[in-house]
Amino acid sequence: MARVVVDVMLKPEILDPQGQAVHRALPRLGFEGIADVRQGKRFELEVEGPLDDAALARIHEMAETFLANTVIEDFTVRVDS
Template sequence: MGRVVVDVMPKPEILDPQGKAVARALPRLGIEGFTSVRQGKRFELEVEGPVTEAVLAAAREAATTMLSNPVIEDVVRVAEDTGVVA
C-alpha cells in the first residue's frame, strides 16, 4: 500500500490568524527564535499498490481541484510519503 502526501498553505498575501496565534504562544512556552508561523493543511491519500507517476498526477489534480482553494491557497507539495520525518 502506498501513500501520497499533499501539503496546502495559505497564499502569502492571505492573513493567517491561527499562525499568528501560534507565533505569539511559542515565546510564552519558552520556545524562542521563530519570527513567524504559517498554518496549512496536510492530506494523506492511500492507494492500493505502489505510488507511480500516474498516481502522483491524479493526486496533483485532486490537490488543485478539490483539496485546495486556489483563490487563497497554494499546493506546496505532492509527494510519496516515504515514512521519513524531515
C-alpha cells in the first residue's frame, strides 16, 4: 500500500507559539546553536489502490480543504518512498 505524507506548517509570517516555546527551552536544557524552531503537523496517509495522478490530485484537494487551514498554513504532499 502506498504511503503519502502531508506536511502542514504555519506560514512564515504567522507567529508560532509552540515553536517559540521549544526554541526558548533549548538553552535551558543545554542545547545551544539553534536559531529558530517551527512546529507543524505531519499526516501519513495509507492509500488504497494505485497512486496515480488522479489519486494524488484528490489527496492534494483533501489537504487543501481539510488537513490544512490555508489562510495561515502551507502544506506539501509527497509520496513516501
